[in-house]
Amino acid sequence: MRHLLSAGDLSREEAIDILDTAETMSATQQRQIKKLPTLRGLTVVNLFLEDSTRTRISFEAAAKRLSADVINFSAKGSSVSKGESLKDTAQTLEAMGADAVVIRHSASGAPHRLAHTGWIDAPVLNAGDGSHQHPTQALLDAYTMRRRLRAAASRGADLRGLRVVIVGDVLHSRVARSNVDLLHILGADVLLVAPPTLLPVGVRAWPCEVTYDLDAAIASHQPDAVMMLRVQRERMSSEAGGFFPSPMEYARRYGLDASRLAAMPEHAIVMHPGPMNRGLEISAAAADSHRSTIREQVANGVAVRMAVLYLLLAGRSESRPELPLEA
Amino acid sequence: MNSGSLGTEVLGPEEISRALTRIAHEILERNKGAEDVILLGVPTRGVPLAHRLGRRIIQAEQGPQATADLEHLVGTLDITMHRDDLRTNPTRALTPTHLPPRGIDDAVVVLVDDVLYSGRTVRAALDAISDLGRPRAVQLAVLVDRGHRELPIRADFIGKNLPTSRTERVSVHLQETDGRDAVVLA
Numbered sequence: 001m002r003h004l005l006s007a008g009d010l011s012r013e014e015a016i017d018i019l020d021t022a023e024t025m026s027a028t029q030q031r032q033i034k035k036l037p038t039l040r041g042l043t044v045v046n047l048f049l050e051d052s053t054r055t056r057i058s059f060e061a062a063a064k065r066l067s068a069d070v071i072n073f074s075a076k077g078s079s080v081s082k083g084e085s086l087k088d089t090a091q092t093l094e095a096m097g098a099d100a101v102v103i104r105h106s107a108s109g110a111p112h113r114l115a116h117t118g119w120i121d122a123p124v125l126n127a128g129d130g131s132h133q134h135p136t137q138a139l140l141d142a143y144t145m146r147r148r149l150r151a152a153a154s155r156g157a158d159l160r161g162l163r164v165v166i167v168g169d170v171l172h173s174r175v176a177r178s179n180v181d182l183l184h185i186l187g188a189d190v191l192l193v194a195p196p197t198l199l200p201v202g203v204r205a206w207p208c209e210v211t212y213d214l215d216a217a218i219a220s221h222q223p224d225a226v227m228m229l230r231v232q233r234e235r236m237s238s239e240a241g242g243f244f245p246s247p248m249e250y251a252r253r254y255g256l257d258a259s260r261l262a263a264m265p266e267h268a269i270v271m272h273p274g275p276m277n278r279g280l281e282i283s284a285a286a287a288d289s290h291r292s293t294i295r296e297q298v299a300n301g302v303a304v305r306m307a308v309l310y311l312l313l314a315g316r317s318e319s320r321p322e323l324p325l326e327a
Numbered sequence: 328m329n330s331g332s333l334g335t336e337v338l339g340p341e342e343i344s345r346a347l348t349r350i351a352h353e354i355l356e357r358n359k360g361a362e363d364v365i366l367l368g369v370p371t372r373g374v375p376l377a378h379r380l381g382r383r384i385i386q387a388e389q390g391p392q393a394t395a396d397l398e399h400l401v402g403t404l405d406i407t408m409h410r411d412d413l414r415t416n417p418t419r420a421l422t423p424t425h426l427p428p429r430g431i432d433d434a435v436v437v438l439v440d441d442v443l444y445s446g447r448t449v450r451a452a453l454d455a456i457s458d459l460g461r462p463r464a465v466q467l468a469v470l471v472d473r474g475h476r477e478l479p480i481r482a483d484f485i486g487k488n489l490p491t492s493r494t495e496r497v498s499v500h501l502q503e504t505d506g507r508d509a510v511v512l513a
Contacts, residue, residue: 024421025421032460172434309419310408314414315414316414
């Protein structure tokens with residue numbers, strides 16, 4: 001594994017290796033001294049060209065807990081707002097000695113371009129690109145499911161036989177795409193539930209089932225985990241046409257309210273990648289119930305990102321050239 | 328003993344067993360009993376060695392009908408993330424650290440490993456321990472000391488001193504990990 005660009009690139013063994021490493025990392029985070037010397041002397045650049053709070057802070061915490069230096073870089077207040085290209089920005093970071101680049105970009109494929117054009121030599125970690133992929137989110141979701149639903153037998157296990165229902169704005173969701181990929185690799189059964197307007201073209205070719213009716217899905221599928229997606233209103237311009245008649249109607253048909261929560265099996269967990277639109281896709285009753293893993297997902301995110309940074313950066317780098325000394 | 332291309336067996340099952348019994352008694356003698364003593368095995372082969380020492384210590388203290396729980400005496404210490412050679416090797420897999428429930432604060436921690444060579448593993452283990460708490464003392468038990476230290480570190484309890492050259496390889500085989508007990512010099 002040289003970069004982490006898409007959850008679908010991982011093999012089953014690589015994915016389980018990341019989750020197992022994350023369990024060890026998580027155990028170190030219960031200690032009084034959480035910092036480990038593992039990545040001392042390395043520099044991780046957080047290149048966040050799209051707004052983000054939890055992912056950026058989570059990557060920053062993960063890198064710092066492993067003693068790497070972190071440089072945060074956002075579009076606002078940088079040369080990107082003056083029109084600097086991705087290539088020039090990347091090469092500037094490379095010249096400053098970045099050992100890894102964590103990139104969030106509004107354009108799908110930007111991390112792939114950064115990794116495969118030879119602009120930079122450092123490993124690239126995709127922290128969310130457009131409506132394409134968000135692999136560390138899928139990994140932390142899989143980690144949370146494995147921890148909660150496999151309990152003591154979690155280490156080394158996959159998610160075979162688990163039934164996961166993913167509900168909401170699939171069209172704009174990189175979280176949904178990454179999760180469908182990774183859950184399929186780990187052997188879980190995935191059912192997508194969304195209004196027809198919020199399903200992308202070609203969704204029938206994904207390795208999952210698709211339906212429009214949430215109540216029927218909960219009743220017939222008996223899910224082990226229900227993952228609510230954020231309605232991404234910032235990606236829904238009125239010119240693009242309305243995706244649903246009104247927020248109230250969306251909440252009534254696709255929101256996770258108290259009665260749908262009660263219809264779920266006793267052991268099933270409620271997940272949400274955050275930030276939540278309370279009252280729209282998820283009710284306060286569901287978000288704050290003991291079956292909600294939403295805060296756990298945030299904590300697990302740090303452990304999973306520590307694991308990914310460890311696996312990409314701790315070992316020998318194959319061909320990282322020394323910078324030529326200036327004459 | 329048997330030699331040839333597979334190397335010379337320098338310790339067999341009986342010798343390993345006697346060395347461990349002696350080390351167990353030395354640990355008890357030095358620390359005036361097993362109170363506050365915990366054994367931390369360094370993966371991979373330090374872990375089964377720590378368990379064997381733990382069983383011998385419990386037997387020596389309580390006789391054959393010993394009831395004490397091994398889990399309260401023996402733990403595992405993963406040192407991978409504290410190594411100084413991570414960058415020069417392929418990525419190593421992590422193993423979980425398990426501590427006895429009392430923790431290591433104010434305990435006498437006996438580190439257990441199979442071979443003492445450069446001392447760098449022990450250096451990493453000392454760093455890992457200081458992140459976990461503050462033991463009253465740290466001691467080191469090894470099955471084989473083969474010399475060639477690169478750091479000012481020595482063992483407190485040694486199964487066998489084995490003079491070697493740097494080109495030789497010392498491999499420890501244990502029933503739990505390799506199916507037989509032997510120390511082989513090749």
